Amino acid sequence: MISYKERARGVVDFLLRTHSAPTFLASTNVQQGTAHGSVMIKDLGDSMPFLYWAGQHLNDSYMQTADTTSKHLLTTYQRPSGFFKTASSFPFSTLNNFDAMTDLSLGINLMYTLTHDPFYLASSRKFFDAFSSFMQRTNYFMPTHSLGNHRLPLSFSTGKLGLYIEELNNLYSWTHEERYLRTAQRLSTFWIEQPFFKKHGLFPFLFQPTSLKPVGNFILRNKIGFSVDSAMSSKANSNLVFGLTALYRQTKDTTLLQALEHWHTGVRDHLLHKDGSLFSIWEQQGSAKFLGCDHAVIDCFLELYRSTKKKDYLQDALLAANFWLQRQDASGLIPQGVPGNQVCVDRAMPQGDKPNYYRLDPQTDFFVVLLKLYQITENKLYLDRALKLLSALTTHHFSGKSFVNVLDDHKRPQSPLIETKFLFLILKALLVDVYKKKNIYKDPALWLLLRDR
Numbered sequence: 404m405i406s407y408k409e410r411a412r413g414v415v416d417f418l419l420r421t422h423s424a425p426t427f428l429a430s431t432n433v434q435q436g437t438a439h440g441s442v443m444i445k446d447l448g449d450s451m452p453f454l455y456w457a458g459q460h461l462n463d464s465y466m467q468t469a470d471t472t473s474k475h476l477l478t479t480y481q482r483p484s485g486f487f488k489t490a491s492s493f494p495f496s497t498l499n500n501f502d503a504m505t506d507l508s509l510g511i512n513l514m515y516t517l518t519h520d521p522f523y524l525a526s527s528r529k530f531f532d533a534f535s536s537f538m539q540r541t542n543y544f545m546p547t548h549s550l551g552n553h554r555l556p557l558s559f560s561t562g563k564l565g566l567y568i569e570e571l572n573n574l575y576s577w578t579h580e581e582r583y584l585r586t587a588q589r590l591s592t593f594w595i596e597q598p599f600f601k602k603h604g605l606f607p608f609l610f611q612p613t614s615l616k617p618v619g620n621f622i623l624r625n626k627i628g629f630s631v632d633s634a635m636s637s638k639a640n641s642n643l644v645f646g647l648t649a650l651y652r653q654t655k656d657t658t659l660l661q662a663l664e665h666w667h668t669g670v671r672d673h674l675l676h677k678d679g680s681l682f683s684i685w686e687q688q689g690s691a692k693f694l695g696c697d698h699a700v701i702d703c704f705l706e707l708y709r710s711t712k713k714k715d716y717l718q719d720a721l722l723a724a725n726f727w728l729q730r731q732d733a734s735g736l737i738p739q740g741v742p743g744n745q746v747c748v749d750r751a752m753p754q755g756d757k758p759n760y761y762r763l764d765p766q767t768d769f770f771v772v773l774l775k776l777y778q779i780t781e782n783k784l785y786l787d788r789a790l791k792l793l794s795a796l797t798t799h800h801f802s803g804k805s806f807v808n809v810l811d812d813h814k815r816p817q818s819p820l821i822e823t824k825f826l827f828l829i830l831k832a833l834l835v836d837v838y839k840k841k842n843i844y845k846d847p848a849l850w851l852l853l854r855d856r
Contacts, residue, residue, distance in 0.1 A: 408834065428442065432820055445503035452517060456517065473511075513852065544593065556657075567590065571590075584653070587652065600665075603669055608634075645854065705775055739761060740761070793835060
């Protein structure tokens, strides 16, 4: 039987055969072995650091490819301003997509963490210097897009952009330059002071100016089916919580701790049920709640427990994880949803309206959560279930050449097309033998790589 390490090597070799480094494309056809779509500049954080990490344990040439590709992308796409051209900014030379640049900034900082190469630190400084100046002009409202230094007339923001808080904090920890810490603190204050958060304990979607909120509400309702007065647990809340938690560990600011405790109360009041199920969307009107795999929130609980040692956080992480373990079927796979609940807000997602379909990436994330729970609790149940899940992923999601993303309720592949980044992210599970006996939280690079962002 092929080892997981060899399977990881096979995935990387397949990617290198299919794509032409230093150009990796956003989509891969695993059946035909072909690459499609735009250059995956915005997925830098979900790709090249994992290739580099794999190279540390499998083949030095992977490290060189990851380093060469990353430097090529950053040199080619970083503007003189410090911001980046991304696929969604073409052909507008001055359009800044802050949503797309979140994973880019993560990728730069991860590559610096792994390599300690001054090139990446310089790129990160250049980006965050521009970012900090822009945030001053917007009073720390983070729009998803801007034209040059100007916000678009209908400015939309989401807590997903909270990832910048954590990366600013990381940059401060390397450089000790106060301007990065100040920007992170002011961004945090902006979100903590939102009336919706103060009232409900969850971070909302935001539109500015507020007079355009009805327009934004119409757009959201028609695109993804819920209103502006709502909160999404994964990404739109979890990225902010990761940022606030990192900033609290850095500063020990009690205002941040109180905000995190308030968020935890909001999750308990509106999202987390007694059986451990987590709603992904909460609307103020209570008209729409979507239930699906939401493992980023479990990761948030674990970060809060690690930072405060408050057992309530660990108890809720265990409660939510145990709920999904009850859904683990005989094969070892874990379905995406629960019967009776809509499980996906993306109407284009194959099988998204059916609870018993399977997706590769959420199961990969849950695998990592189970390994973390095992290391924290020393309960071998979590290790055994994690390995059972990994065995199932390599059995059912593997197509002969590489992994497929979506299986139907009979475990049949739904498409040979997969986002290329998911083939890099599966390395988090396949390289389990590298870290299952390590303390994830005591290895800074490993801890950052294995986060659900």
